[in-house]
Amino acid sequence: MLKSRLLKDRIARHYMLTATVMAIFFLFLIGGGLFLKSLPIMQEKGLWTLLTTSNWRPFKGDFGFASYILSTLYVTGIAIIIALPLSLLTSIYIIEYASPKILRAFSSVVDLLAGIPPVIYGVWGTLTIVPFISKSIAPHFVEFSTGYSVLAAGVVLAIMIIPLIISILMEVFSAVPKEMREASMSLGATKWQTVKKVVIRKSIPGVIAATVLAISRAFGETLAVLMVCGNFTDLPKSIFDACYPLPALIANNYGEMMSVPQYESALMFAAFLLFFIIVLFNVISRLVLIQIDKRYQL
Amino acid sequence: MELITAPLITVPLTIEQPKFKVMNGSHSLNPHIVVENLNIFIKGNHILKDINMTIPDKSITCIIGPSGCGKTTLLRSFNRLHDDNVDVKIKGKLFVDGEDIYTKDTEVTHIRKKMGLLAQRPCSLPMSIIDNVVYGPRLHGVRGRRKLYEIARHQLVAVGLWDEVKDRLKTPASxxxxGQQQRLCLARGLAVEPEIILGDEATSALDPISSKTIEELFVTIKDKYTVVLVTHTLRQAKRIADYVAFMYMGELVEFGTADQLFNHPKNQLTKEYISGGFS
Amino acid sequence: MNTKKLEEKIFKGLMIGSSLLIFGVLLYILYIIIKKGLPSLSWEMISQIPSGGFYLGKEGGILNAIMGSLYLIFFSVVISLLISVPVVMYLNFTLRKKSRFSAFARLTFDVLFGIPSIVYGAFGFTIMIFFGLQASLFGGIIAVSLLIIPVMIRSIDEVAILIPVELIEATKSLGATNYETIKVIVRQLLPGISTAVLLSVGRGIGDGATVLFTAGYTDSIPTSLTQPTATLPLAIFFQLSSPIEEVQNRAYSAALILTVIILMLSFSARYFSRRFSKNKI
Known part of the structure; x- marks a missing residue:
């Protein structure tokens, strides 16, 4: 009896360990697999050429990723520039100023929308943002824009990541102990001063973590961007021009992947690039957070 | 293997256990737990220092002392609850029934089955009332609805909870x-047929009536079990203890019968503590 | 003194403005999806597969995508549960606290959580090529499982931290082995695990980029693991680009159905966590 129980315990322990090691191993498996797949093109063209040239003629064997990389960076940059301040202002208002009723209503709406799939945001973007840019905004700045543009992609992405950022930020801000706020107020600080000097400062690590997650999400988003970015392989000259980020490149061309030489390797290189940048970014931000934590404790 | 299955159904409260002459004097003790040179370090701090004590069976032993003196640490070392904590280092020997429980070969579930623990706050498991009581017996291999029901009824009667819960045995224990939960926890502990009941300030979170009920239960069950209680109220120790251990700053200052320790303390510190000099 | 008050006023105005803006935009999204989807939503739409091809055929509905998504998510959730529950139990209740291994494991899972779904899709595709598989339900299941395992681990890990030590000690004091203790803990964690499941279903069912390469697309409902399968996000994506209005309408109603599924998941997640938190210790 006892023997069979101990045996079960041992089996369970091994199973749990195996599952854990396997789950950790996924990360390395994904990285390794994509790296191996993209190795042929890296060896043939050289990493530097791939990253810095922007000629893209798969049939002639030209694979330059520069415009895709820049498109990705533009789109992500615009999304964060729009989303972060709005999310910060909103979540501070909801946590610090709004009544409990509004807090409850707002947090359920945010939770709801954080779960809405990217493709829905894409549909919405094509129906509203794209025509709006084409008809109402772009004419003030450029001669012509279809609306499928860097700006459209950035705005749709921003709206997509806003619920995500807000739901994390609300948690972060409400984790600041009440006593800390009261201590500041009792020293004669106004509400706003308390928010600025105590709440926000105390929440910096959380804000960074939320931003990192939002950037990761925006950086690799595929369908929502693909539907509104225009998919045009040239360096965008203004935010009203079409662009072509890396995830969209992969998604649009996987069909021909097997029929053109080196195409598979090129697209897998794009996937590896996304993977590598995200991992690097996450690890670095983690190190930064650890440093901040240390400084806070001192 | 057999040691678990056979006696389970028949033992509780029905078999007349042989009486030891424990109460007559301090010489005829029948040792149940023997602590030899026990030292415990937590994160490098010396929490328990050279503890030596012998806890007699079929009696109530209370461990008293100011908070932070190490009494809970000592109690938890009896059923090896420190095992999962990397910060705790234990040196010394601890015998239960003459068997050293801190050897590598000792199976920890076997040790723990011998002892029921009653924590400060009752902790019911996330299941029904009856499943709580028979959780232990089930683990140790008792099968069959009738058998399990009988065990549950028996133990719930023993802790005086039967009449209160018999109509809703299937409802969640939470x-x-x-107060009821704490009695349920005691019933749950008794159901694994332990020899020893450990109580870690088991009444401190309860209302006065529940706390009195639990106290009386301890007195009732001491014919069959060795009861070791950590208590922070001197009065409780005075009411129910047969033996008392007084600890201070990680050391065992004095150990003796309740009468000895409360009426004729040998040590100056003990004298001060029991007269309310410090707490 | 005056500038201080002015600053507070300006910021408060900005905050209210941005809150209203966000609230408005979010409601506007729902409004557009409903307005576009509702007129074309019919019983035919959810009970029939498309006839004459999903891209050009005017008749039929999106049952292929609904069933495909349900199959896909069901198997993926089962696989993910088999991995993520043991992982969380191991990290929290078998390993001793503060081990380096668990810190490393958590960092890895956080990174995995941030990896874009298209990368999971691309990786799933290379695995399939490696094993000589075609785009199929099976391939989709692998990719979606990879995507939601980190989601599940993270969200179960969050509630596992709240398990009181007393529960573990109470169980162990009765002579339970580590495995037996974990069974009790899993029971206590059921509401948290349900929430995690709902969350991952939402994430997995709505993600198009993972299934794009791996599950493919088809007009019929798959009858075996090796057949390709349609999914809701791709039903939206592909059919929206069709020049035929009826087909586009199928995309809009698919968008509405997907949104309704997500809203229901979200509501039940809230219901679960509220209902069960009462029964916790």
């Missing part, structure tokens, strides 16, 4: 009051 619906009981704190």
């Amino acid at each position: 619906t009981l009051s704190i």
